[in-house]
Amino acid sequence: MARKTPRVAPSDTALPAAEARGVVRRVVGKYGGHKRAVIQILQDLQEEFRWLAPETLEMTARELGVPLAHVFSVATFYKSFSLEPRGRHLCTVCMGTACHVRGGAAILEHFERKLGIRAGETSSGREYTLERVNCLGACALAPLVVVDGRYHGQMNEAKSNTVLKPVLAGDEPPEGSDEEPGG
Amino acid sequence: MKQVRAHLLVCSGTGCVSCGAFALKEALDKEIVRRGLQDEILVVATGCNGFCERGPILIVHPDNIFYQRLTAADVPHLVEEHLLKGRPVAKHMYIPPTGKEPVPCMSDIDFFKHQRLIVLRNRGRIDPEKAEEYIAYDGYAALGKALTSMAPEAIIAEISAAGLRGRGGAGFPTGKKWEFCRRETASPKYIICNGDEGDPGAFMDRSVLEADPHAVIEGMVIGAKAIGAAKGFIYIRDEYPLAVSRMSIALGQARDLGLLGENILGTGFDFDLEIVRGAGAFVSGEETALIASIEGQRAFPRQRPPYPAQRGLWGKPTVINNVETWANVPSIIQRGAAWFSGLGTATSKGTKIFSLVGKIRNTGLVEVPMGIRLHDIIFGIGGGIPGGREFKAVQIGGPSGGCIPKELLDLPVDYESLTQAGAMMGSGGMIVMDEDTCMVDIALYFLRFTEEESCGKCSPCRIGTRQMAEILARITAGRGTLEDLTKLEALALTVKQGSLCGLGQTVPNPVLSTLRYFRDEYLAHIVDRTCPARVCKNLITYVIDPEKCVGCLLCLKNCPVDAIAGENKKVHVIDQAACIKCGACFNVCPAKIQAVLKITGDKGRES
16 A cells, blocks of 8 residues: 555645646536546646645635545555655655666665665755656666656766755755656 | 558557657647648657657558657758658668667567557557557457358357467466356446556556557457347546547547447347446456456455356446457457467467566566567567676566576476466566566565555565565565575465465565575575665665775765765765765766676674
């Protein structure tokens, strides 16, 4: 079971509430207000806000006319939803079987040491988030990491350091980093 | 279509793209224009070629020359030599591990030579974002045949006669599933494509969706006609953004061409498809859980029967098949059941795609006839184990599958033989392991995976996986007892018998199969407190051999916890109390020195 305790964090939506409501309304409208589309709606909202704030979930429930408990049950069940704000940079380490037999666990530990956070955490200043993923289906590149949407294959400690340099230096994430896979 | 003298096919699967395929294509486009060749040569971005290990890959047609690991910098020379002077460039060709001579032709490379392509027939040769290219290779011909000259019963009879079985894992006969659904009187009926490829180590469905989305659409429209459905869904994993984007493009094209939507091909048949993105839950690959997910619920599996064919999506009759199964349908309709069933074994017909990954030379996707021996896949196509290491086992079937040892390498690959051996076909992930892979650690890896992914509905699965993982963790830490093995076996049985869905019923397989074939490794961990593969951290020690150390400071500088003491040209020493066993020193010590040793057992503990 995807264990994620929804911590009620202070709202971090950069937008004022009225504008956020506008976004929620637009997204819900895009799916015709269908209750069955709740997963797709939450995905789109997460793309907009980078995470799902409690207020976002409340607005979604109201717009869809479903109990808040239902929206929460879906948001906490599926792993791709983040109920906490993510950092500006997103580092994902693949933990698929192919990556595992080629030393993926050591790469994750290296990332944890370099970034000073554990998998699933965000740095205190929300500079970066470290996540693990079960398999990205690019097993030929094992062990694999994705930093700001770019895939980096056949990782080792030295390559990790290079990849992490801009993250640790606080550089801006590259253009179009949400589009993947980037070349 | 414009006639050109050569096609440059740049693989644009996820693997090649992440090694720079788009930059390569851009460089090729530019160079072609710079040389004024734009009217004679066409650069095409194709779907996944399969030989992902060698990306970025370029194939030059019509010569069928295979170039590997190209960068943008190689382009000017390559274009000048091959396309202007007609001299293929040997240094970018594939050199087999056993030989020295490059192999220019793709079809001569061992990796491709032994494959038999049905589902992947268009891989690396068409642009997946252009319906015309799919059509040029007989695409949608089967749809035309099915819609204009076949009754629904005849379509189902053809699929049944072909002996097609579900490629998602369980291997249920596809024709039978369709037949059950057709017979139901309730309406509307739905069809679903299961593209929630969650098995770690398997990526054939991603590849098919990315490389040949129209084959899936065509298969689904034929299926819809057969069972009488007007609406279908393609459920794609959230982790596959490229697959989602290619499929959306393909759906749009199919609608524009009258191959989808209302009055398909003017036959009066209406059917449309919608993409639903998954949201990262392994259990949603289970058919009833996937249906719940499309309905906008949590992905909890439910009791079967009733099967989805009777009561599925919104309680209506539903056929749900996996990506690879749907992609097989057009070929069967077009070429006939007899042709398809001519391939394979008595019970398993046609081909199966495997993703060959892990400790293997030629990593990638392979499509082979059913019944091929494991040995032929791993050594014939895969080229064996790299680095002079020994083959130990191959894990087949993901978290529901098992590990097959060396002794069974002659096993013919089909549904029944794999299940008998304690593994299963699963979606077709094949993870090759060598002597540096610890089998107890692998069992722990899978149990940790399923512990996390169990939806929590059935207590035997929810609690049992956790208990098994804890016992395995104890064993890998060197604190296991012989009684733990009995407990593991008892728990495995309870979870198998007491779980509702296919996930729970199969999760103990990785434990059971490793206990069956690699019991001695468990015993080594428990009795001798050693890890023969030198993987389990609690049981290994890193030491520096004073005879070999040249005092180069390399390990010292790379140690993340400053546990190594030493000076330039003086022997370095690891402080065992501070060492976190990350292996950084072992990895950086130059191959010709090899002063850092990884040892297990009492010898390590004494030092």
